[in-house]
Amino acid sequence: MKGRLYGVGVGPGDPELISIKACRILQMADVLAAPSSSVEGTDIALDIASYYIKPSTEILHLPFPMTSDRTVLEQQWDKNARSLQERLDLGQNVAFVTIGDPMIYSTYIYMLQRLAQLGYDIETIPGIPSFCASAAAAQMPLGKGGDAITIIPGDPQKVLDAQSGISSTLVFMKPSGHGRKIARMLAQAGYRNVTLISHAGQRGQKIWRDISAADWEDIDYMSIIIARKDE
Amino acid sequence: MKGRLYGVGVGPGDPELISIKACRILQMADVLAAPSSSVEGTDIALDIASYYIKPSTEILHLPFPMTSDRTVLEQQWDKNARSLQERLDLGQNVAFVTIGDPMIYSTYIYMLQRLAQLGYDIETIPGIPSFCASAAAAQMPLGKGGDAITIIPGDPQKVLDAQSGISSTLVFMKPSGHGRKIARMLAQAGYRNVTLISHAGQRGQKIWRDISAADWEDIDYMSIIIARKDE
Numbered sequence: 001m002k003g004r005l006y007g008v009g010v011g012p013g014d015p016e017l018i019s020i021k022a023c024r025i026l027q028m029a030d031v032l033a034a035p036s037s038s039v040e041g042t043d044i045a046l047d048i049a050s051y052y053i054k055p056s057t058e059i060l061h062l063p064f065p066m067t068s069d070r071t072v073l074e075q076q077w078d079k080n081a082r083s084l085q086e087r088l089d090l091g092q093n094v095a096f097v098t099i100g101d102p103m104i105y106s107t108y109i110y111m112l113q114r115l116a117q118l119g120y121d122i123e124t125i126p127g128i129p130s131f132c133a134s135a136a137a138a139q140m141p142l143g144k145g146g147d148a149i150t151i152i153p154g155d156p157q158k159v160l161d162a163q164s165g166i167s168s169t170l171v172f173m174k175p176s177g178h179g180r181k182i183a184r185m186l187a188q189a190g191y192r193n194v195t196l197i198s199h200a201g202q203r204g205q206k207i208w209r210d211i212s213a214a215d216w217e218d219i220d221y222m223s224i225i226i227a228r229k230d231e
Numbered sequence: 232m233k234g235r236l237y238g239v240g241v242g243p244g245d246p247e248l249i250s251i252k253a254c255r256i257l258q259m260a261d262v263l264a265a266p267s268s269s270v271e272g273t274d275i276a277l278d279i280a281s282y283y284i285k286p287s288t289e290i291l292h293l294p295f296p297m298t299s300d301r302t303v304l305e306q307q308w309d310k311n312a313r314s315l316q317e318r319l320d321l322g323q324n325v326a327f328v329t330i331g332d333p334m335i336y337s338t339y340i341y342m343l344q345r346l347a348q349l350g351y352d353i354e355t356i357p358g359i360p361s362f363c364a365s366a367a368a369a370q371m372p373l374g375k376g377g378d379a380i381t382i383i384p385g386d387p388q389k390v391l392d393a394q395s396g397i398s399s400t401l402v403f404m405k406p407s408g409h410g411r412k413i414a415r416m417l418a419q420a421g422y423r424n425v426t427l428i429s430h431a432g433q434r435g436q437k438i439w440r441d442i443s444a445a446d447w448e449d450i451d452y453m454s455i456i457i458a459r460k461d462e
Binding site: 007009011012013014015016017018019020021023024044101102103104105109110112113116122124125126127128129130131132133134135136137138139140141142143144145146147148149150151152153169170171172173174193195197199200205207222224226228 | 238240242243244245246247248249250251252254255275332333334335336340341343344347353355356357358359360361362363364365366367368369370371372373374375376377378379380381382383384400401402403404405424426428430431436438453455457459
C-alpha cells in the first residue's frame, strides 16, 4: 500500500502556534520532508517540526532554489516530486512541512499539484498564517464587519493590480445569502474555478466544484467560496 | 493585580485544529467568555473550548445580537466589555473564544478595542482561519508566487469595492526589499495606519507603528506590513 503525503502547516514561527493535528501527523510520519533554500524561513519550518517528530523519523531535505528562472524551478519541482514519490511508493507516510499555512505562498503547492495529478493520497493540514500572527501581535484587526481584506506578497505593483481587479483569489466568507448573485458576478468577471466549501474540516464537510449545482437553501452560515481565475 | 484578557482563536471547527498555545491558555483561564447569538458558529467556539478547559472554569455567555442597528450593537458591546472588565478587576484571567482567527471578522475585536483603550492587559492568540481550512480541504491554493489574495465577507458588492481599490486592509508579505516604495504608495493611496511587524510571535519580534522610522537594511524576510485606511 502506498503512503500518504501530508502538507503540514507549522504556523507562523512560535512552536506553540502549531495545531494539535499537525503535531499528531508529525509524530506518526515516517519521513519529514523539509524545503531548504538560502532564504530564512524555510529552516524555521524544520526547526519547529523537530520538536514534535519521533527520533526515528528520517529527514528529507528538498532544495527549492531562489530563482525566477521558470525552467530551473520546474525541473527542481519535478525532481523533488519524484523524491517524495519514491517514499510514498515504499508505503512511507511523508509530512512535508511549511511555515504558516500550506495553501498560502508555499513550495508545498507545487508538490501537491504534481502528486495529486498522479493519483497519490494527499491530506493538507492548515496552519496559522503569518499575517494572523502579525495582526494578533499588533492588536490590529484584519477585517471587521463587511471589510474586504487583500493579501499582497512582495512586489508593491500588486497594489495596483488588486485595485484594478486582478486579484487572482477571492475569498467570500458566509456567502449563503448571496450564493446565486456571487456565482453570476464571478462568471462575468472571468473566474473559472469557483469552489464552495461548507463545514471545512468538520463532520459534514461538503465541497462543490460546480456551484451551479449547490442548493443554496440548504447551505448555512459555515460556508466559504474560493474563486480563482486560473486552473 | 488585575487579570489578563486573552482573545483565543480556536480555529475553523475541528477541535484538533486549535493551537497548543490556545489549549494552554484555555486550561489556565479562570473565566471562559463565549459570544452567543442566534447564529450558528458562535456555539462552535464554546464547544471546541469546552474540550480543553478545567472543570472549575466559569463560563460567561456574552450576547452579541444579530442586528445592523449600530446603536443597539454599540450598547451591547459596551455592556459586554463591562462584564469582562468586572472579571479582570477581580484579578481573573479571561479567555474570550472566537472561531477561526480573532482578528478576522470576530466579535472579539470590539471587546479588544474597548478594553485596550482602558489600559487592560490583553493578549491575542491567533487561530487558523476558515478560508485556510477550506483551501486545505479543497486542495486549492490560496496564493502562489506573486498572487494577490482578497478576502471578502458576505456582501458581493465588496467584489466591486475591492476592484476599485476600497479594500480596507492590505497585507504585504515579505515587504523588506520594497519597504520605502510601499510606504510611499500607501501614503498616496490614503492608508493612514501602516504597521510593520517582524518575527511575529517569535523571539525578536518588533513592531513599527511609524514605518518611516524603520531601518529597511536591517529588516529581513520574516516581516509583514498591515495597512488600513481607518483607525
